Amino acid sequence: MIYVFIFILGICLGSFANVLIDRTQAKKSIRGRSICDFCNYVLSWLDNIPIISFLILKGQCKKCRKKLSWQYPLVELSTGFVLILTFWLVQNNLLFQTNGSSFEFYFILFYFIFISYILWVIFIWDLKYMIIPDFLVLIGLVSTFIFQIQTSLGSEYFWSFGNPLISALLGGLILGGFFGFIFYISKGKWIGGGDVKLGFWLGSIVGLQAVYFLILFSYVSGAIVAVFLILFFSKKMKSQIPFGPFLIVSAYFLMFNREVVLEVWNNLLI
Numbered sequence: 001m002i003y004v005f006i007f008i009l010g011i012c013l014g015s016f017a018n019v020l021i022d023r024t025q026a027k028k029s030i031r032g033r034s035i036c037d038f039c040n041y042v043l044s045w046l047d048n049i050p051i052i053s054f055l056i057l058k059g060q061c062k063k064c065r066k067k068l069s070w071q072y073p074l075v076e077l078s079t080g081f082v083l084i085l086t087f088w089l090v091q092n093n094l095l096f097q098t099n100g101s102s103f104e105f106y107f108i109l110f111y112f113i114f115i116s117y118i119l120w121v122i123f124i125w126d127l128k129y130m131i132i133p134d135f136l137v138l139i140g141l142v143s144t145f146i147f148q149i150q151t152s153l154g155s156e157y158f159w160s161f162g163n164p165l166i167s168a169l170l171g172g173l174i175l176g177g178f179f180g181f182i183f184y185i186s187k188g189k190w191i192g193g194g195d196v197k198l199g200f201w202l203g204s205i206v207g208l209q210a211v212y213f214l215i216l217f218s219y220v221s222g223a224i225v226a227v228f229l230i231l232f233f234s235k236k237m238k239s240q241i242p243f244g245p246f247l248i249v250s251a252y253f254l255m256f257n258r259e260v261v262l263e264v265w266n267n268l269l270i
Contacts, residue, residue: 006087006113007080011050014079017121018072025129039064050076071128079120086116089256111147112255115140115205119248122198126244132194141201144168148204167207174211175203195243202251210258213265217250218243 023030034043041063047053054073061068090109118140126132145168152165179199182191206214222243229235254261 003084003087006083010080010083011076013083013117014076015048015050015072017079017117017124018075020121021125021128024133025125025131036061036064036066037068038066075124079117082116082120083113086113093256107150111143115143116252118143119252123245123248126194126242130192130240130242132192132198132244134194134197137194137197137201141172141204144201144204164207167209168204170208171206171211172200172204174208175214176200178215191243195247198244198247202247205251206254206258209262210254213258213261214247214250214254217253218246221250222246 019030019034034048035041036043038061041061043062047057047062051073054068057068059068059070060066087109090112118136122132122136122140125136145165148165148168152163176196176199179191179196183193183196202214203211222241225246226235226241229239229241235241
């Protein structure tokens with residue numbers, strides 16, 4: 001039943017993500033009832049049930065019968081799966097198993113579900129509009145440092161690289177500084193300012209030890225997709241491709257597999 005609950009929560013949050021992304025981008029208030037993009041018909045609550053209403057209405061506006069974007073159900077559905085995947089990864093990852101109170105585990109679970117949702121919203125936003133919203137990065141960054149401060153409390157070696165807070169701070173400074181340098185020398189042509197800010201946050205999520213792999217995975221995956229688009233979708237070398245989604249997918253992977261990646265890397269060096 002917990003998976004059903006999380007999935008329902010996810011599709012509802014996905015519905016909110018659609019509103020947040022499109023209305024904020026259009027500089028409209030996120031408050032108020034949803035309306036048809038074509039005829040301004042005000043949707044009732046029956047017309048606004050995530051996924052179900054879209055299927056019942058056959059993807060059309062009830063009044064003008066114009067085709068609605070498949071973005072709405074796809075974002076709702078994918079958000080549900082992202083939250084389920086995050087819950088499963090936290091629940092089955094030994095790094096997050098605690099010997100203390102259940103509050104500690106639920107604190108960890110809430111944190112990862114919360115930032116996974118923010119990362120997913122930024123992923124969609126950047127993919128659609130090639131913009132990374134500063135306010136979401138700031139919310140995520142503050143959440144990460146609150147989490148790292150909490151996990152650092154009682155650490156025997158506070159001023160060491162192994163301390164989660166120190167590792168997060170250095171990871172953020174290195175990745176943010178690296179992207180900031182690229183932004184500066186290219187005058188914003190090779191990477192956007194939003195990527196610099198996002199890089200600082202994601203560097204703080206994965207920590208000092210995994211920053212190198214975050215850079216590596218992001219650029220390799222970005223290059224593979226770029227070559228694929230050039231070969232099969234007539235993209236040009238000068239075509240713009242948002243970099244944020246590659247950073248986000250790589251950071252999400254490292255959040256739950258960092259120790260495995262580091263262990264494999266260390267074994268290769270031996």
